[in-house]
Every structure is written in C-alpha cells, then in structure tokens.
Amino acid sequence: MDKHLHNIDQLFKDGIEGYTDPPSDNVWSNIDQQLDKREVSLTRYKYKIAKYAVAAMALLTVSFAMVLLVKSKKAQAPAVPTDSAVVSPGSKPSLIIKENQPQQADNKNSNAGTAQKEENAVEQNTAAVPSKTDAATSLPEQKQELKKPVLKENNVTVSTTTNPVKQKTIAAADKKEKKPADKINKENGQNSIVVKQTVIKENKPVVLQGPDYNYTITKTNTETSLTQSNSFTSQIAWLNEERMSNPYAGKTAVPVIKAKRFKPVFSVAAYYNPEHVTNEVSEGKVVHREDRREEIVEGEKVKQSFNYGVQLSYQFSNHWAAVTGVGISKTKSTILPRNLYARPVPPAPGQNPPPGGDVKYKINCTAGYAFLPSKSGSAPASGDSIKALQSVNTLTYVTVPLGMKYIYKINRFALNAVAAVDMNILTNGNMQATVTETSGIKTQTNVTVQGLRPVNFSAMIGAGAEYFASTRLSVYLMPETNFSLTTINKNTPTQTKRGSWGMQAGVRFNF
Amino acid sequence: MLQVESLQQLIQGCIKADRNCQSLLYRRLSPAMMVVCLRYSRNREEAEEVLQEGFLQVFKSIHQFRGEGSFEGWVRRIMVNCSLQRLRSRSHLTPVITLEQTKEEPAEANIVYADLDAKELIKMVQTLPPMYRAVFNLYVFEGMKHREIAEFLGISEGTSKSNLSDARKILQSAVLRSNIIAKPNQI
Numbered sequence: 001m002d003k004h005l006h007n008i009d010q011l012f013k014d015g016i017e018g019y020t021d022p023p024s025d026n027v028w029s030n031i032d033q034q035l036d037k038r039e040v041s042l043t044r045y046k047y048k049i050a051k052y053a054v055a056a057m058a059l060l061t062v063s064f065a066m067v068l069l070v071k072s073k074k075a076q077a078p079a080v081p082t083d084s085a086v087v088s089p090g091s092k093p094s095l096i097i098k099e100n101q102p103q104q105a106d107n108k109n110s111n112a113g114t115a116q117k118e119e120n121a122v123e124q125n126t127a128a129v130p131s132k133t134d135a136a137t138s139l140p141e142q143k144q145e146l147k148k149p150v151l152k153e154n155n156v157t158v159s160t161t162t163n164p165v166k167q168k169t170i171a172a173a174d175k176k177e178k179k180p181a182d183k184i185n186k187e188n189g190q191n192s193i194v195v196k197q198t199v200i201k202e203n204k205p206v207v208l209q210g211p212d213y214n215y216t217i218t219k220t221n222t223e224t225s226l227t228q229s230n231s232f233t234s235q236i237a238w239l240n241e242e243r244m245s246n247p248y249a250g251k252t253a254v255p256v257i258k259a260k261r262f263k264p265v266f267s268v269a270a271y272y273n274p275e276h277v278t279n280e281v282s283e284g285k286v287v288h289r290e291d292r293r294e295e296i297v298e299g300e301k302v303k304q305s306f307n308y309g310v311q312l313s314y315q316f317s318n319h320w321a322a323v324t325g326v327g328i329s330k331t332k333s334t335i336l337p338r339n340l341y342a343r344p345v346p347p348a349p350g351q352n353p354p355p356g357g358d359v360k361y362k363i364n365c366t367a368g369y370a371f372l373p374s375k376s377g378s379a380p381a382s383g384d385s386i387k388a389l390q391s392v393n394t395l396t397y398v399t400v401p402l403g404m405k406y407i408y409k410i411n412r413f414a415l416n417a418v419a420a421v422d423m424n425i426l427t428n429g430n431m432q433a434t435v436t437e438t439s440g441i442k443t444q445t446n447v448t449v450q451g452l453r454p455v456n457f458s459a460m461i462g463a464g465a466e467y468f469a470s471t472r473l474s475v476y477l478m479p480e481t482n483f484s485l486t487t488i489n490k491n492t493p494t495q496t497k498r499g500s501w502g503m504q505a506g507v508r509f510n511f
Numbered sequence: 512m513l514q515v516e517s518l519q520q521l522i523q524g525c526i527k528a529d530r531n532c533q534s535l536l537y538r539r540l541s542p543a544m545m546v547v548c549l550r551y552s553r554n555r556e557e558a559e560e561v562l563q564e565g566f567l568q569v570f571k572s573i574h575q576f577r578g579e580g581s582f583e584g585w586v587r588r589i590m591v592n593c594s595l596q597r598l599r600s601r602s603h604l605t606p607v608i609t610l611e612q613t614k615e616e617p618a619e620a621n622i623v624y625a626d627l628d629a630k631e632l633i634k635m636v637q638t639l640p641p642m643y644r645a646v647f648n649l650y651v652f653e654g655m656k657h658r659e660i661a662e663f664l665g666i667s668e669g670t671s672k673s674n675l676s677d678a679r680k681i682l683q684s685a686v687l688r689s690n691i692i693a694k695p696n697q698i
Contacts, residue, residue: 019629020542298530
C-alpha cells in the first residue's frame with residue numbers, strides 16, 4: 001500500500017516537476033497596470049510625507065525663530081531700561097544732570113518730601129553740579145558742566161535747559177506718584193525730558209530715547225557720565241557738527257532702542273541645484289501601439305537633472321524681498337533599447353504632404369517624439385521596424401523666475417522662504433539615437449524632439465537657511481520643489497508635466 | 512535555470528522598480544511559477560489570478576530578498592503562500608470528504624505508470640478538494656513534513672496525514688479511471 005502511495009507521489013512529482021506552462025499575455029498586462037497604480041499611490045504617499053515634512057519643518061522653524069527672538073530680546077534687556085524716558089520733539093535739546101540725595105528703601109515719601117530732598121540735594125551739591133540757575137546758562141557752559149558729572153548718590157534728574165523753571169526732580173522708586181512722566185511732560189511742554197525712573201544703578205545704563213537723539217546715563221563706581229547719540233540718520237550732519245564741539249556726543253555704547261529705518265538691500269547670488277525629477281506623464285495623442293503611455297514610460301529614466309544660474313534679490317523691507325534672475329536647466333534621460341516603427345511624418349503647417357507620404361522611423365519619449373532621417377534610396381514603408389539601441393534625450397531651458405522671498409534674520413543667520421513662478425524657455429531639445437540597420441551597421445543620429453512647447457511655466461517653492469559670513473557675503477542652502485503649471489509638450493503621445501525636488505546651494509553678495 | 516549574474520542585475524533593477532527588469536524577470540519565471548499556481552488552483556483562470564497576485568507581491572517585497580538560497584525558491588514560496596491565502600480567503604480550506612472517495616479502493620500493487628502528460632496530471636490534482644490539494648502539494652512538491660503542514664495550515668498532524676492519504680487514493684482512482692496505466696505486474 002505504502003509503495004503504491006509512494007508511487008503515486010513519485011508519478012505526480014516526476015510528471016509535473018520541470019514542466020512549464022507560460023501564462024497568457026494579459027497576466028503581464030494586468031501586472032503592469034497594477035504596478036502603474038502602485039507607483040501613482042506611492043508617489044501620492046511620498047507627496048503626503050513630503051507635505052507633512054514641510055509642515056513639520058515650518059513649525060520647527062517658527063519655534064526656533066521664536067526662541068531666538070526671545071533670547072535676543074533678553075540679551076538686549078540690560079541695555080534698554082524698563083522705564084523709558086522721552087525727549088519730546090523740538091529744537092536741539094541740551095542737558096544737565098542734577099544730583100539728588102539717595103532714595104532710602106523705607107522712604108515712601110510723598111511729593112512734598114521728595115521736593116524737600118531735591119532741594120537738599122541741590123544745596124549740598126551746588127559746587128559740583130549745575131544748579132537750576134546753571135541750567136539756564138549757555139550751551140558751552142553746560143558742556144563744561146557735563147564734563148565731569150560726579151554723582152554721589154543714586155538719583156539723577158535730566159531736563160532741558162530751555163525751560164529750567166519747570167525742571168523737576170522725580171523721586172526714584174516713588175511708586176505712590178502716579179505717572180510722574182506725564183505730569184512733567186504736560187508742565188514742561190515741548191522741550192521737556194520726562195524721566196520715569198531716575199535711579200541709576202551701577203553698570204546699568206539708562207537710555208533716554210528721543211525722536212532725534214538718545215541720551216545715555218551710565219554710572220560706574222567712580223563716576224557718572226552722559227553720552228549723546230543720534231537715533232535718526234537724518235540728524236547725522238547736525239550730530240557731526242555737535243561732535244566737533246561736544247566731547248560727549250556720539251560716545252554711546254548702548255543700542256538704539258527703536259525707530260530704525262530700513263535701508264533697501266540689493267543682492268546677487270550664484271547657485272547650483274541638483275534635482276530629482278518626478279515627471280507626471282499622462283496619455284496624450286495615441287495613434288499607434290508604440291504611442292501608448294506604458295510603452296513610452298517603460299524603459300525611460302532620468303539620468304541627470306540640474307540647474308544653475310544667478311539670482312537677483314531686492315530686499316525692500318525688513319522681511320520681504322523681490323526675487324528674479326536667470327538660470328539654465330538641463331535634464332538628460334536615457335531610453336532603453338526598443339523597436340522603432342516607420343510612421344508617416346505629419347506635414348508642416350501650411351504644407352502638403354509629398355506624394356506617397358513621407359515615412360520615417362519614429363522614436364517616442366515622454367518629452368515628445370522625433371523622426372529619424374532615412375538614408376536616400378532606403379525610405380522605409382509604413383510599419384517597418386528597426387531596432388534602436390539606448391537613446392539619450394536632452395532638454396535645456398533658460399529659466400527666468402519671478403517671486404517673493406520672506407527673510408527672517410537672526411544674528412548671522414537668516415531663514416528664507418521663497419515662492420516664485422518660473423518661465424522656462426526651451427533652448428534645446430534633442431534626441432541622440434543609435435539604430436541597427438538590417439545589415440548590422442550601427443548608425444548614430446541626432447534629431448530634434450518635436451512637440452515641445454517653446455515656453456512653459458512652472459512654480460517653485462522652497463525654504464532654507466542662510467549664513468552671513470560677513471555683512472556682504474553669505475551662503476545659503478535651500479531645499480526646493482518645482483512643479484509644472486503647464487505641460488512641457490502638446491500634440492504628443494504623452495502629456496508631461498515636469499516636477500522636481502532639489503537642494504539649491506548658493507553664495508550671495510549683498511551690495 | 513537563471514544565470515546568477517543576469518539574475519542579480521534583474522533583482523537590482525526590480526528593487527529600483529525598473530519596469531524593464533520587472534518584465535524580464537516575469538518572463539523568465541512565470542512559466543515555472545504558473546505550474547505552481549496551477550497545482551494549487553481549481554483551473555487556469557484562478558491560477559493566473561494567483562500568479563498575478565504573486566508577482567505583484569514579489570515586486571513589492573523583492574528588496575527583502577537577502578540573497579540567501581535560491582531566488583526562484585523564494586518566488587516559489589510567495590506563489591505557494593498566495594495560493595493558500597486565496598484558498599483561505601475563499602473558505603476553501605475545509606476538508607471535503609465524500610463517501611465515494613473514501614470508499615475508493617487503492618490501486619493494485621506493482622502498477623507501472625505509462626508516460627503521463629503533465630497537463631493531465633495537473634488536472635487531476637486540480638480535481639482534489641482544496642484541503643487535499645493543499646496537503647498533497649505541500650507534502651509532495653514542497654517536501655514539507657506533516658508537522659510543518661499542520662502548522663502551516665492550522666490543522667492537526669493527524670488530519671494532515673489523513674488528508675494526504677485520501678488525496679492519494681483519489682488520485683490513484685483518477686489515474687485508473689483515465690486508463691493511463693500500463694498493464695499490471697510489468698516493471
């Protein structure tokens with residue numbers, strides 16, 4: 001029994017093993033279609049991932065920028081007093097410093113008390129610092145008084161000399177006094193300086209910000225000094241004039257608080273951008289079997305793609321710049337060996353086809369098609385075939401972008417985001433094909449690809465980082481994606497929209 | 512048999528989703544794999560569907576092939592898995608034992624088998640109930656032990672043995688019925 005069973009096993013094993021049975025052709029067709037669908041879904045999946053990656057990157061960038069901004073503000077904090085002082089607009093003010101008695105911690109004195117201490121302070125320091133009367137003296141004299149402002153205690157009063165009667169000392173840390181600055185401002189009128197905080201701590205300068213000038217009071221353990229600086233470039237001329245006579249002008253080491261006017265910046269960058277091409281190919285004008293999308297797409301690979309050029313940028317505000325330039329974009333694709341068929345050449349517009357028609361071998365690619373020139377006396381008949389070895393398709397465009405750039409500068413770094421529309425002007429579209437004649441001779445021909453649009457448009461978006469090696473020179477790196485707004489060809493077996501991912505690297509010179 | 516170098520190139524091409532390489536690989540392996548699918552299927556149409564699913568799975572998972580062992584064997588395992596998966600999904604893997612089949616007498620001893628057409632043999636295997644077909648194929652063609660088959664199909668080892676025995680009987684009967692046996696007692 002066992003032997004019989006064994007024999008049955010052996011019978012089937014010997015009879016079937018090694019036997020082959022080719023499946024029907026439509027199995028591969030179905031697999032091919034399924035693979036196409038999978039590629040599409042994979043591409044969608046990749047785009048989805050990329051979308052999330054870009055969103056995550058944007059979120060991280062914003063977070064990073066926020067952190068840097070907060071840190072930057074914190075770093076600036078010691079130089080900027082928390083309580084500001086204002087110089088009201090008007091004629092060039094001159095200043096005096098008046099010393100007061102120290103403000104006791106437990107002394108929550110009233111205005112009257114403060115006034116009393118003020119009087120005392122004036123009286124005690126009459127020899128060393130200018131009095132109210134001194135404040136009304138001429139400018140050279142005031143400068144002389146400012147030359148060595150010795151501050152024995154903590155309180156300082158700053159005021160203009162043009163309205164000495166209204167000069168008033170503000171009690172330091174007198175929290176009971178409500179908005180003393182406003183009161184004084186109203187009383188003093190146009191030329192007053194209002195000081196909310198008059199306690200000058202050692203090594204913590206107080207900046208008095210005015211519309212025309214900044215005044216900085218700095219106290220060290222030995223002395224107190226006053227420096228003056230311009231806050232607006234429009235006043236440079238006057239300030240220079242002042243510097244000639246005023247040894248204390250222009251010596252400020254404290255950053256200007258605000259009111260910086262933006263100076264437009266023009267820059268030129270040279271860049272190189274290697275790309276990964278992701279073309280979107282759809283069915284176009286199909287006449288013959290070889291015109292089918294699958295036939296064309298199968299066996300065509302982008303070998304190399306890159307662009308390089310010059311980018312011009314005009315930064316017209318703190319964060320925005322207009323971008324343009326010119327670039328060269330080059331894409332090289334290889335087409336695996338395939339059979340070419342002789343097909344009638346469509347007559348040029350306005351021309352009649354020759355008698356019997358002009359028949360040439362046609363080679364298709366995703367960019368378009370080309371007819372290979374036939375040798376004289378050996379014109380093929382329609383439907384004849386010939387074997388083409390590996391062919392190379394090269395497309396070259398001159399690209400002119402026009403877009404906007406957002407710049408967020410943090411110290412030596414800047415985060416950039418660019419969106420632009422590119423005009424792509426076709427300069428060269430050719431196909432280098434090598435065919436094998438029936439005699440076995442290989443012939444290489446270089447023909448122009450037909451069906452390409454002379455101009456097509458694409459959009460580019462990118463975001464990256466820039467490092468300023470100096471005020472004029474910077475380098476940047478920017479991942480970018482480019483996608484066609486229009487197809488690159490028309491009336492061709494396939495309709496192709498070009499897409500790409502790239503990493504733009506460049507060097508920028510700021511004028 | 513595939514040449515190692517060209518096969519490696521094809522595998523590399525398939526990993527890169529090169530359609531040309533996928534096509535070439537399919538053309539090389541599909542005739543043999545079609546027979547595998549035919550053995551596990553009821554008919555040719557079903558076998559072609561399994562073959563299609565199997566090759567899609569091959570192209571999807573080809574990057575997982577580590578180069579250990581035969582690539583053809585790896586593809587074959589995928590085909591077998593796809594075939595069994597299909598049987599499971601369609602609830603075909605339930606033993607169907609008819610009284611006539613179990614009562615069928617085994618073939619005579621010392622039978623000598625004449626030249627048998629592979630197509631006929633495959634058709635006979637296709638006539639087996641799904642579970643018998645699966646067990647018979649796994650045992651005879653994949654060389655699996657009953658314990659492995661039991662684990663693979665989620666049945667007991669005894670069931671596997673029983674199903675194999677029944678399958679053999681059915682096939683012997685089929686061989687007898689088809690009059691493709693030579694005269695007995697001739698070796």
